[in-house]
Amino acid sequence: xxxxxxxxxxxxxxxxxxxxxxxxxxxxxxxxxxxxxxxxxxxxxxxxxxxxxxxxxxxxxxxxxxxxxxxxxxxxxxxxxxxxxxxxxxxxxxxxxxxxxxxxxxxxxxxxxxxxxxxxxxxxxxxxxxxxxxxxxxxxxxxxxxxxxxxxxxxxxxxxxxxxxxxxxxxxxxxxxxxxxxxxxxxxxxxxxxxxxxxxxx
Numbered sequence: 001x002x003x004x005x006x007x008x009x010x011x012x013x014x015x016x017x018x019x020x021x022x023x024x025x026x027x028x029x030x031x032x033x034x035x036x037x038x039x040x041x042x043x044x045x046x047x048x049x050x051x052x053x054x055x056x057x058x059x060x061x062x063x064x065x066x067x068x069x070x071x072x073x074x075x076x077x078x079x080x081x082x083x084x085x086x087x088x089x090x091x092x093x094x095x096x097x098x099x100x101x102x103x104x105x106x107x108x109x110x111x112x113x114x115x116x117x118x119x120x121x122x123x124x125x126x127x128x129x130x131x132x133x134x135x136x137x138x139x140x141x142x143x144x145x146x147x148x149x150x151x152x153x154x155x156x157x158x159x160x161x162x163x164x165x166x167x168x169x170x171x172x173x174x175x176x177x178x179x180x181x182x183x184x185x186x187x188x189x190x191x192x193x194x195x196x197x198x199x200x201x202x
Contacts, residue, residue, distance in 0.1 A: 002114040004048060012048045016041045017061065019176070024065045038062065039169060040176030042100045043131055046107020047114075047180075055104050059097060066093075090149065095142025099135040106131025116188050124181065132173055136166050 004012070019037040045054050066089060110127040114120055144161060145153050 002111040009049050016045055035172035035175055037176050039103055039173045042103040043107040043128055044180055046104040047111045090147035092142045092147035095138050099138035102134035103131040128177055132170055
């Protein structure tokens with residue numbers, strides 16, 4: 001099972017929050033040209049951060065990033081959701097709660113089974129894929145069928161949209177989770193080498 005000190009969890013949480021700020025929506029993502037990190041942030045938060053309140057805190061943080069610019073411009077919440085000021089901010093936005101929760105729970109499931117071994121990469125990949133699949137069904141399915149942006153939604157068209165957009169989301173998720181796995185391995189190896197030196201010196 002993966003366990004980290006409170007200090008390390010705070011550090012990782014700060015990095016994940018910065019990733020959200022840097023890559024979500026039109027805040028900095030356009031200028032930085034970074035792939036969206038939202039899916040990876042929720043999955044990695046499930047892996048590394050133990051407090052249960054992290055999930056609602058991240059959901060509230062995402063809500064703030066998405067809605068605050070419109071609220072500061074003088075629009076009310078009702079106007080934002082119903083007035084078409086932002087294409088993705090509709091009543092279907094609520095489906096992001098189970099979508100992101102699926103990734104978070106997938107991360108927690110993997111954390112309980114983590115071992116510092118090469119063979120842990122297979123359950124990591126399969127767990128991330130399972131969480132991403134559930135996330136995509138909730139988020140894209142909710143938006144397609146309940147946002148009101150599509151006049152006559154059909155399962156066939158929804159399937160075509162999944163084939164078109166899901167691979168890109170998976171690519172972004174794989175990029176950040178793969179990067180996190182590399183950093184995790186480097187810190188693990190460095191820590192192991194340090195413990196060996198201490199044991200030798202003793």
